[in-house]
Amino acid sequence: MALSHTAPAPLPLPVAITPMAQEHLSEVYAIEIAAYPRPWPFKCFADELFRNKFAHYFVGLDNTGAVRGYAGMWMIHDEGHITNIAVDPEWRRRKIAEQILVHLINHCMQRGMRSIFLEVRRYNLPAQMLYTRYKFTPVSVRERYYADNDEDAIILRVQNLDAPVFRDNFDRQRRALRVMLEQHG
Numbered sequence: 001m002a003l004s005h006t007a008p009a010p011l012p013l014p015v016a017i018t019p020m021a022q023e024h025l026s027e028v029y030a031i032e033i034a035a036y037p038r039p040w041p042f043k044c045f046a047d048e049l050f051r052n053k054f055a056h057y058f059v060g061l062d063n064t065g066a067v068r069g070y071a072g073m074w075m076i077h078d079e080g081h082i083t084n085i086a087v088d089p090e091w092r093r094r095k096i097a098e099q100i101l102v103h104l105i106n107h108c109m110q111r112g113m114r115s116i117f118l119e120v121r122r123y124n125l126p127a128q129m130l131y132t133r134y135k136f137t138p139v140s141v142r143e144r145y146y147a148d149n150d151e152d153a154i155i156l157r158v159q160n161l162d163a164p165v166f167r168d169n170f171d172r173q174r175r176a177l178r179v180m181l182e183q184h185g
C-alpha cells in the first residue's frame with residue numbers, strides 16, 4: 001500500500017513586534033502587494049506613519065530582523081479600527097498573524113479602547129478563523145463592498161474589551177499561544 005506523505009505543519013515562529021518605521025516600508029509593501037488583490041498605494045503607508053495621528057502600525061520581525069508580517073489600526077476616541085493585517089505568503093501558518101493580533105488587542109486595552117472593529121471579506125475564511133478565536137463577532141454586512149470582485153465585507157467587532165467573557169478568552173488564548181511559541185519557536 002502506498003504511503004501518503006502530508007507535509008508537516010509549519011512550526012510557530014516567534015516574532016518581535018515593534019512599531020513600523022520608515023526602514024520597514026519596502027518590506028511591508030512587498031507583503032502588501034503579495035497579500036491583497038487591491039493593495040494600498042505605497043504612499044498610503046507613509047501617510048499613515050507620518051501624517052495620521054490616529055494611526056498605530058506594527059511589524060513582526062524574525063530573528064534576522066526581516067519583516068514577516070504587519071498590521072495597523074486607527075484609534076479614535078474609545079474605538080480601535082484594524083485597517084490591515086498581513087503575513088508574507090512564504091511564512092504563513094506560523095502564528096505570526098496571531099502574535100500581531102494579540103499585540104494590537106493588548107495595545108488597545110492599554111490605551112483604554114472600549115471596542116475594536118474591522119472589515120473582512122465574506123470568503124476570507126483564514127482571517128475569519130483567526131478573528132473568531134479572539135471573539136470578534138459579525139455586526140453587519142456591506143454588500144459588494146470590494147470593487148475587484150463585488151465581494152461583501154463583513155464588519156466584525158469586539159464590543160467591550162473589559163467584558164469578562166472577552167478578557168478570560170483573551171488571557172486563555174494568549175497563554176496557549178505563548179506556550180506553543182516556547183515549545184516550538
Ligand SMILES: CC(C)(COP(=O)(O)OP(=O)(O)OC[C@H]1O[C@@H](n2cnc3c(N)ncnc32)[C@H](O)[C@@H]1OP(=O)(O)O)[C@@H](O)C(=O)NCCC(=O)NCCS
Pocket residue numbers: 035036084085086087088091092093094095096097098099118119120121124125126127129130133
Ligand atoms: C489571514 C492571515 C493574516 C493569517 O496569517 P498567518 O500568520 O498565516 O496566521 P496564523 O498562523 O497566525 O494563524 C492563526 C489562526 O488563524 C486561522 N488561520 C490562519 N490561516 C488559516 C488558513 N489558511 N486556513 C484556516 N485557518 C487559518 C487558524 O485559526 C489559525 O490557528 P491554527 O494555526 O491554530 O489553526 C494571512 O493568511 C494573510 O496575510 N492573508 C492575506 C491578507 C488578509 O487577508 N488579511 C486579513 C484582512 S481582514
